[in-house]
């Protein structure tokens with residue numbers, strides 16, 4: 554289970570960032586008092602526009618950012634006090650994963666497998682499974698620098714899953730992927746859910762949220778504006794599709810700020 558309790562994340566801005574954001578203070582509240590809970594056996598989606606605070610939330614869950622306020626508990630472990638326990642149990646996919654471009658996909662899997670303390674036999678088995686599933690087999694010995702964006706994304710996914718984590722945290726999982734690979738990724742996430750894993754994703758694409766997620770949290774300006782399955786969100790906003798629902802919530806939040 555992931556429990557996010559009153560999460561607030563405030564970034565300190567440098568002078569250049571203040572200028573870019575036309576901000577008079579050196580603080581940017583990226584996430585504001587956000588709370589939600591996600592469970593095993595479900596795919597929970599954070600849906601929101603650019604800059605809404607999705608990545609900040611997922612990075613905080615993944616122990617990479619320290620909350621300014623609030624608390625996050627993953628599988629019973631506090632992300633700040635028990636970060637290594639949390640890390641062992643999660644697979645985190647981010648578009649900022651730095652793969653060493655001189656190495657091959659096969660070597661990269663071995664490297665990360667060892668980092669997680671897996672034995673050679675387990676690494677071999679996981680690599681075979683994941684490479685077959687994501688079609689990495691035919692470029693497994695190439696240098697990463699020779700791979701396309703989509704190929705790298707597939708490898709990043711395989712790397713994040715090498716240790717068969719209980720909790721899978723994917724930031725914009727289908728970004729940069731063609732329709733066939735995107736489908737392979739979403740199908741895999743469904744399989745993980747069927748196996749009882751907890752999957753949490755972020756997306757700004759309505760159709761991804763609608764098709765993939767059991768429950769959606771709509772996040773705008775760092776705040777959770779609505780939560781539930783699609784039917785519940787439509788009922789809440791008195792709309793007939795998710796896009797309309799999103800715009801209703803967006804309009805309301807702009808009004809609130811004015």
Ligand SMILES: Nc1ncnc2c1ncn2[C@@H]1O[C@H](COP(=O)(O)OP(=O)(O)OP(=O)(O)O)[C@@H](O)[C@H]1O
Pocket residue numbers: 564565566570581582583601602603604605606607608609610757
């Ligand atoms: N390191 C940082 N320093 C200062 N501000 C930051 C930093 N990282 C993110 N922000 C700001 O925090 C806000 C939330 O950013 P975040 O990346 O979490 O949003 P997002 O919903 O993931 O957006 P996107 O869909 O564009 O990736 C944005 O206004 C962003 O500019």
